[in-house]
Amino acid sequence: xxxxxxxxxxxxxxxxxxxxxxxxxxxxxxxxxxxxxxxxxxxxxxxxxxxxxxxxxxxxxxxxxxxxxxxxxxxxxxxxxxxxxxxxxxxxxxxxxxxxxxxxxxxxxxxxxxxxxxxxxxxxxxxxxxxxxxxxxxxxxxxxxxxxxxxxxxxxxxxxxxxxxxxxxxxxxxxxxxxxxxxxxxxxxxxxxxxxxxxxxxxxxxxxxxxxxxxxxxxxxxxxxxxxxxxxxxxxxxxxxxxxxxxxxxxxxxxxxxxxxxxxxxxxxxxxxxxxxxxxxxxxxxxxxxxxxxxxxxxx
Numbered sequence: 001x002x003x004x005x006x007x008x009x010x011x012x013x014x015x016x017x018x019x020x021x022x023x024x025x026x027x028x029x030x031x032x033x034x035x036x037x038x039x040x041x042x043x044x045x046x047x048x049x050x051x052x053x054x055x056x057x058x059x060x061x062x063x064x065x066x067x068x069x070x071x072x073x074x075x076x077x078x079x080x081x082x083x084x085x086x087x088x089x090x091x092x093x094x095x096x097x098x099x100x101x102x103x104x105x106x107x108x109x110x111x112x113x114x115x116x117x118x119x120x121x122x123x124x125x126x127x128x129x130x131x132x133x134x135x136x137x138x139x140x141x142x143x144x145x146x147x148x149x150x151x152x153x154x155x156x157x158x159x160x161x162x163x164x165x166x167x168x169x170x171x172x173x174x175x176x177x178x179x180x181x182x183x184x185x186x187x188x189x190x191x192x193x194x195x196x197x198x199x200x201x202x203x204x205x206x207x208x209x210x211x212x213x214x215x216x217x218x219x220x221x222x223x224x225x226x227x228x229x230x231x232x233x234x235x236x237x238x239x240x241x242x243x244x245x246x247x248x249x250x251x252x253x254x255x256x257x258x259x260x261x262x263x264x265x266x267x268x269x270x271x272x273x274x275x276x277x278x279x280x281x282x283x284x285x286x287x288x289x290x291x292x293x294x295x296x297x298x299x300x
Contacts, residue, residue, distance in 0.1 A: 002183055003100040003130055003159065004073045005201045005223070006038030007215040009208040010046035012250055012257065013060060015265035020056055024263060026067050033071050035212035038202065038219075040068065044077035044102055045139070046206050046250045051268040058092055065096050079104035079134060083119050087126060094129045101131045102162060102204070107140035113148045124157040131157055136164040136187060146173050153182040162187040162204045168194050175199050189215070189241045193234045196222045207241055209253050210260065210291065236289065243285040246278045256282060260292060 009032050014024040032040060042064040043049045043057055052060065061076050068074050076093045078101045080086035090101050105111070106119060124131055133152060137143040143165060144152075152158050163171050164187025175184060175198045186195035189207040196202075196219065208215035214233060222230035244252045248271065255274045257264045259282075267273070274282070286292045 004039035006219045008039035008204045010041040010044045013047040036216045037212045039073040042076050049077045073099035075100035081106040104134040105140050105142050113145045124155045130159040133161040150177045153178040240285040243282045
């Protein structure tokens with residue numbers, strides 16, 4: 001039931017003045033696949049799912065399924081703080097042939113641990129597409145307890161977790177208690193190697209929007225036993241990764257992509273353009289790792 005092993009890009013949604021820029025979206029998808037990415041996450045947090053209309057959410061998924069055309073697995077964001085609405089989103093995604101569903105914990109409602117088990121079980125009982133839990137308490141205000149993860153991991157249709165709490169001890173406890181066929185993915189680009197060291201299957205990545213080959217290689221090198229190469233790449237990219245989260249994702253990654261000429265368009269309110277002092281930090285780190293020429297190089 002594993003959906004993928006390796007690096008999956010949580011791909012941005014490019015916008016123009018008419019809405020979603022599907023021409024650009026197709027170009028980004030093709031480049032990601034040509035660069036060796038192992039899977040694509042569509043309409044997730046980085047894809048600004050929260051500000052896509054229902055029609056756009058469906059259209060983005062339908063376009064991506066058709067354009068990817070089974071070249072890599074497609075996993076879609078289909079979570080909500082409304083269980084019934086989450087089911088509707090997931091059923092639509094399922095109907096057009098996605099490979100997996102990434103379902104964030106309900107936000108704002110302040111669920112209990114027993115209720116979160118009921119929430120995910122309700123969804124998993126009614127869906128046939130494999131579900132990856134998405135734990136990101138920094139956004140949702142709610143952390144899935146280890147006991148709840150262990151209980152949910154027993155459901156045949158819940159196959160893994162994207163773990164983005166940043167707590168490596170939490171990851172270790174989950175890894176120690178779930179069965180080996182329950183997949184753990186790093187949800188933080190600065191923790192790819194640490195999560196792999198605990199038996200993780202890969203990463204769901206923001207970094208790979210601009211470094212798909214490098215992110216893929218970190219995972220592949222580690223899993224192939226070339227741990228020093230994976231570690232060195234992780235550390236080389238560490239400061240750049242930090243810069244990609246100096247403001248709320250996807251503000252920095254979209255800024256980075258636009259600076260590199262990908263022309264992915266603006267962010268949707270309530271997200272807005274990057275603060276200038278933070279943008280300067282991002283540019284410095286882009287220059288440091290060679291993503292863009294330094295000012296000295298451009299004036300030669």
